[in-house]
Amino acid sequence: MAARKYNEQKENMRLIKSNSSIFDNDKASMAMRQLHPETWVDSYADYLFNYAVARVNDSEIAKDLVQETFFAGLNSAKNYKGDAAERTWLIAILKRKVIDYYRKINSKKGRAEVRMSYSSGSESEGDWMEEQVADPFSSFENDAIENKELGLAIQDCISELPKKQSLVFTMKTIRGMSTEDICNELDINPSNLWVMIHRARTSLMGCLNQNWF
Amino acid sequence: MMISCEKAALICNKTQYREATFWEKIKLKMHLLMCKTCSAFTKKNTELTALCEKANLHSLSEGEKIKMKQQLKEKI
Numbered sequence: 001m002a003a004r005k006y007n008e009q010k011e012n013m014r015l016i017k018s019n020s021s022i023f024d025n026d027k028a029s030m031a032m033r034q035l036h037p038e039t040w041v042d043s044y045a046d047y048l049f050n051y052a053v054a055r056v057n058d059s060e061i062a063k064d065l066v067q068e069t070f071f072a073g074l075n076s077a078k079n080y081k082g083d084a085a086e087r088t089w090l091i092a093i094l095k096r097k098v099i100d101y102y103r104k105i106n107s108k109k110g111r112a113e114v115r116m117s118y119s120s121g122s123e124s125e126g127d128w129m130e131e132q133v134a135d136p137f138s139s140f141e142n143d144a145i146e147n148k149e150l151g152l153a154i155q156d157c158i159s160e161l162p163k164k165q166s167l168v169f170t171m172k173t174i175r176g177m178s179t180e181d182i183c184n185e186l187d188i189n190p191s192n193l194w195v196m197i198h199r200a201r202t203s204l205m206g207c208l209n210q211n212w213f
Numbered sequence: 214m215m216i217s218c219e220k221a222a223l224i225c226n227k228t229q230y231r232e233a234t235f236w237e238k239i240k241l242k243m244h245l246l247m248c249k250t251c252s253a254f255t256k257k258n259t260e261l262t263a264l265c266e267k268a269n270l271h272s273l274s275e276g277e278k279i280k281m282k283q284q285l286k287e288k289i
Contacts, residue, residue: 037285037289038285038286038289040285041278041281041282041285042278045273045278045281046271046272046273049271049272049273050270050271050272053271059271062271063273063277066273066281067281067284070281070285071285071288074285074288074289147267147268147269150264150267150268151268151269151270154264154265154268154270155270170272172230173230173265173270174265174270174271174272175272175274179230179232194223194226194227197226198222198223198226201226201229201258201261204261205257205258205261208261208264
C-alpha cells in the first residue's frame, strides 16, 4: 500500500517536472522570436507583394508599399514584442500602408465621393433602379475574394518549399520563364529542373490538399 | 510505346507548361489508360495548374529583390 502511494507521488512529481520543462520550452521559443531583417526579402517579399497587388492592382505601387513596409518594420523593430509571427507583424504594417495609400489618393477634394455614372442611353430608359441592383446569381465578387485568398494560400505553401525548389517553381510557373532561360540562369540541366519541378508540385499538391482540392 | 511511371510523371509535368511533344502526349495517354496512380496524379497536377492560373500570382524578379535587399541593408 505504502509502496503504491509512493509510486503515485513519484509519478506526480514526474508530471510536474515534465510540465515545467514544456513551459521552459515555451519560454525558449518566445525568446527565439526575434526579428531577422536580413532574411525578410527572401522569406516574405513575394507573400507581401501578392497581398499588396491584390489590393492596389498595380505592381509598381505594390512594390513600393512592400519596400516601405520593410523600412517601417525596421524603424519600429523595438516595438516588436514577439507575440505574433514575423510575417503576421509585417502584414499588419502593410495593411496600414495600403490604407494610407488610399487615403493619399483620395485626399484631393471630391475624389472620395462615390460617383454613379448613369448613362442616359435611350434603350435603358425608365428602369434605372433595376439596373443598379446586384445580380444575386453573379459569382464575380465571391470569385475575386476567393482568388485573393487562394493566391496567399499558394504563396504560403511555396514559402514552405526548400529554397531552390521554390525558386525554380516561381520562375517557371509564376514568371513563365522558359526552361532554357532558367537552366542558364541557375546553371542546372533540364532533367535536374524537371526533377525539382516535380518535387515542388508534389509538395504543393499535398500542402493545398486540405483546403483547395 | 510503353513507358514507366517516372517517365509518365515527367511528361505530365511538361504538359502543365505546354512543353510536351505530340508523341510524348500520346505515350502519356496510353500509359494513363493502364495506370490508375498516374491518372490520379495527372488529374491533381492539372488541377494545381488551374489553381495557379486562377490565383493570378505575382512575384518580384530576382533583380528587384536584390535591389530591395541593398536598400534595406543600408538602413540596418
